[in-house]
Amino acid sequence: MSLSDFTGRFRVLGLVCALFVLAGCNVRPLYGTISTGSAPAQEELAAIDIDPADDRVQQVLRNELIFLFQRGGEAAPARYRLRMILNSTKSSVAVEELSDVPAAYLVQMTTSFALSEVATGRTLLTGSTFANASYDFSNQRFANLRAARDAEDRAAKVIADDIHTRIAAYFAEQKS
Known part of the structure; x- marks a missing residue:
């Protein structure tokens, strides 16, 4: 058996293994309609x-x-x-070397959430998520306030994206 025969057989074996792995894959669009004709997850999300x-x-x-x-x-x-x-904390993560004044802060947010049905009150999904955002501290008071607010907003947006994705995945799973 030559080296080229061995390489060719190895490639065919690799291709067959890859096909078996992909055969078990269940990929479908999160916001599209499912072939059974059920409503997409987006309609359920709009009712929250x-x-x-x-x-x-x-x-x-x-x-x-x-x-x-x-x-x-x-x-x-x-x-x-x-x-x-929602719980939020702020801590200094860097200190100026000679003045012992914070140079940077970290905003840490943790959110616990629960999704329930309005009609029955039954809890459908619970979870917790977190996000961190940092900002630099300067000697300008207004700049510090705006930087802190911007960090809080960035962390809140990350948490919103995560909660949205989890709930959308829950509804998509229920529809399948």
Whole structure:
């Protein structure tokens, strides 16, 4: 047996193994219609009512989720309710060498959420997610306030994307 025969057989064997691996793959579009004719996950997402916010950061998170769920369209009649608990902390991560003043801060956010049916009150999905965002500290007061607010907004958007993806995946799984 020559080296080229061995290489050719090895390639064919690799191709057959790859086909077996891909045969078990179940890929389908998250927002498209499924071949059974059921409604896409987007219709379920538009029917989620989100509890009111208590502060500015929670309002940013809520607004992001509303936009992600409704895609800028009209809200459907509420069939689901999303409750969230957001915790946020700020800590210094770098200190100026000679002045002992923070040079950078880290905003850490953790959110627990629960999705339930409005009609029955039955909990469908629970989870927790987190995000971190850092910002530099300067000697300008207004710049520090804006940098902190921007870091909070960035972290809230990351959390909103994660919650949206998890809930969309849940509905897509239920439809299959």
